[in-house]
Amino acid sequence: MRKIILGLLLSICSVFHAEAQAPDWVTQRPTSSDAYIGIGVASLSETDYMKKATQNALLDIVSQIAVKLENNSFLHRVDVDGKTREMLEDKIHSSMVAWLEGQELKGSYQSEQKYYVYYALDKKVYARKAEERRQQAIRTGMDYLQKGRGEESAMNLSQAAQLYGKGLEAVEPWAFMDLTTNAGGSSVNVPIELYNAYVNVFSGMAITTNVMMVEGEAFKAIAEPIAGCLSKNGVVVPNVKLKASFASGNGTVSPAIQTDYTGTAEFYVTNITSKEEVQELRITIDDSFMNSLPEAYRQLLQNQTWPSAKVTISLKSAPITAYLYVNEDNELEGIERQISSLLTNNYFTLSEDPDAATCFVDLSTKLEMGEVVTGGTYDLNTCYCSLVLKIYNNKTQQMLLNYSVNQVKVLVPVNKSATASLSMCIREVIKRVNRELPAQIKKLKIN
Numbered sequence: 001m002r003k004i005i006l007g008l009l010l011s012i013c014s015v016f017h018a019e020a021q022a023p024d025w026v027t028q029r030p031t032s033s034d035a036y037i038g039i040g041v042a043s044l045s046e047t048d049y050m051k052k053a054t055q056n057a058l059l060d061i062v063s064q065i066a067v068k069l070e071n072n073s074f075l076h077r078v079d080v081d082g083k084t085r086e087m088l089e090d091k092i093h094s095s096m097v098a099w100l101e102g103q104e105l106k107g108s109y110q111s112e113q114k115y116y117v118y119y120a121l122d123k124k125v126y127a128r129k130a131e132e133r134r135q136q137a138i139r140t141g142m143d144y145l146q147k148g149r150g151e152e153s154a155m156n157l158s159q160a161a162q163l164y165g166k167g168l169e170a171v172e173p174w175a176f177m178d179l180t181t182n183a184g185g186s187s188v189n190v191p192i193e194l195y196n197a198y199v200n201v202f203s204g205m206a207i208t209t210n211v212m213m214v215e216g217e218a219f220k221a222i223a224e225p226i227a228g229c230l231s232k233n234g235v236v237v238p239n240v241k242l243k244a245s246f247a248s249g250n251g252t253v254s255p256a257i258q259t260d261y262t263g264t265a266e267f268y269v270t271n272i273t274s275k276e277e278v279q280e281l282r283i284t285i286d287d288s289f290m291n292s293l294p295e296a297y298r299q300l301l302q303n304q305t306w307p308s309a310k311v312t313i314s315l316k317s318a319p320i321t322a323y324l325y326v327n328e329d330n331e332l333e334g335i336e337r338q339i340s341s342l343l344t345n346n347y348f349t350l351s352e353d354p355d356a357a358t359c360f361v362d363l364s365t366k367l368e369m370g371e372v373v374t375g376g377t378y379d380l381n382t383c384y385c386s387l388v389l390k391i392y393n394n395k396t397q398q399m400l401l402n403y404s405v406n407q408v409k410v411l412v413p414v415n416k417s418a419t420a421s422l423s424m425c426i427r428e429v430i431k432r433v434n435r436e437l438p439a440q441i442k443k444l445k446i447n
Helices: 002-020 049-066 082-099 123-153 157-174 190-200 287-292 295-302 335-345 418-442
Strands: 035-043 104-110 114-122 180-183 186-189 205-209 213-216 226-232 241-248 251-253 264-267 269-272 278-285 308-315 320-326 348-350 359-373 380-393 399-413
Touching: 035 049, 035 123, 049 082, 049 114, 082 157, 114 123, 123 157, 123 180, 123 190, 157 190, 157 287, 157 295, 186 190, 190 295, 205 278, 205 308, 226 241, 226 278, 241 251, 241 264, 264 278, 269 308, 287 295, 320 335, 335 348, 335 359, 335 418, 359 399, 359 418, 380 418, 399 418
Parallel strands: 213 308, 320 348, 320 359
Antiparallel strands: 035 114, 104 114, 180 186, 205 226, 226 264, 241 278, 251 269, 278 308, 359 380, 380 399
16 A cells, blocks of 8 residues: 555656656747747746736747848838837837737746746748738828828828828838838839828928017017918918917017918017017927827927027117105205206106106105314314115015115304205215115116
8 A cells, every 4th residue: 555655656746847847948949940939938926927928929929020121121221210210110019919910829837936938920821911911001001191192282281290190100010021012103112101201291391470670668569460471392381380489588479370371370479578688589380289190200200400480579778767756854855856867867767657657766865963063263063964765666566776875974064054054965965876876776677
C-alpha cells in the first residue's frame, strides 16, 4: 500500500514538474515563413495582465507588418519631420491592433512573476483581409479628398481642413501600404494627396486692412471700424474667423468674427487703456476652428505661420482737465493764482466745471504769527506758512497726490502793511512749491 501511495505522489510531482516547465517558445522565439509570430509578456502585478500580454503580442505582429514599407506608401514618399513621422508610426501601430483579424492563440504560460501568450497570424489570411481594408481605406480617403477639394474651391477653408483631417485619420492604419488609385484617368496616392491638401489649405493667404494708421485717445473708443480682408492667392475668403488684438499698447477690441462674402471682418476698438503714444493692433486668423480637427493632426497646422496685418494707433495728446478748489479757510489769500499757473504749465487744463474735470485739486493754506525778532535797524515779525495740495481722480475719488509744505519760516519787517507781509509769505512758499511740485505732478498716472 505504501508503495502505491508513494508511486502516486511521484506521478503527481512529475506532472507538476512538467507543468512548471516553460514551453520552448518562451525561451526561444519561434519563426515561420507562413505566419507572423507575436509573443506578448506582462507582469502578474499589472492590472488585466492577460489583456496586456495579448495587446503586446498583437503589437509585436503589427510591428513586423508595418515595418515593411511599400515603395509607394505615404511614409516612404512624404518627407515629414521626425516628430510627425514618429506620431504617424505610433498611430499606425495602435490603429492596426484594432483592425487585425484572423490571428490565433497558439499557447499561454504563467511563471511565478509573468504571463506569456503566443499568437500567430497566417500571412495569406492577413493579405486577404488587408487588401479588403486597403480598398476600403482608398474609397473612404478619396471621398474625404473630393469633398475637401469642393469646399476649398468654394473657399470654405475651415470645412476643407476638417475633411482633409478626417480623411487622414481614416487611412492612417494603412499608411505604410500603397494606397494609390485611378481617378479620372490619373493616378492618385490618396494619403499623400490628403496630407499635401491639409498642410497647404491655408497657404498663399494674406490679410489687408482698410487703414494703415488711425488716431485715438487714451481711455476712449475709436469711432470708425478697422477692417481686415482675407484672401488666398488673390481670391477673397469668406466664413473664416479673424481676430484682432493689441500687439503693443493695450485696450479692448470687439471679439473674433467671421469674414463676410467679401472676405472682410470689421473690428471696433471700444477702449484704449494704455497711454503709449504709438500702439499697434494685430489682425490674424482665429485658430479656434482647429478644435474641430483630429487632435493628432492639429500640430501640422500649428507649425504654419498664419497671415497677419498690423494697424498703427497714434494717440492724440488730449489735455487732462482739473478743477481747483480753494478751501474757505485759506489764509494765504491770493496764492491760488500762482498755483493755477503752475498747474496749467505742468500737466493740466483748468476747468470751471467740477463734475466734468478729470481731476479734483484741493488747496488749503495756513498762516501763523510767531515771535518778534529784534533787529539792528527794525524789528521783524516771524510768520509760519503751510500749504496742502491734494489731487484726486474725479471719477474714482482715488487720491493721486498728497503734497504739503509745512511751516515755512518768513521774517517780515514789522512796519510792512498786511498786504505786503502776505505777499512776502506767498512768495517764499511758492519758491519752495516751484522747486518740488512740478516733478511730482509729472509722475502722476491718471487712468
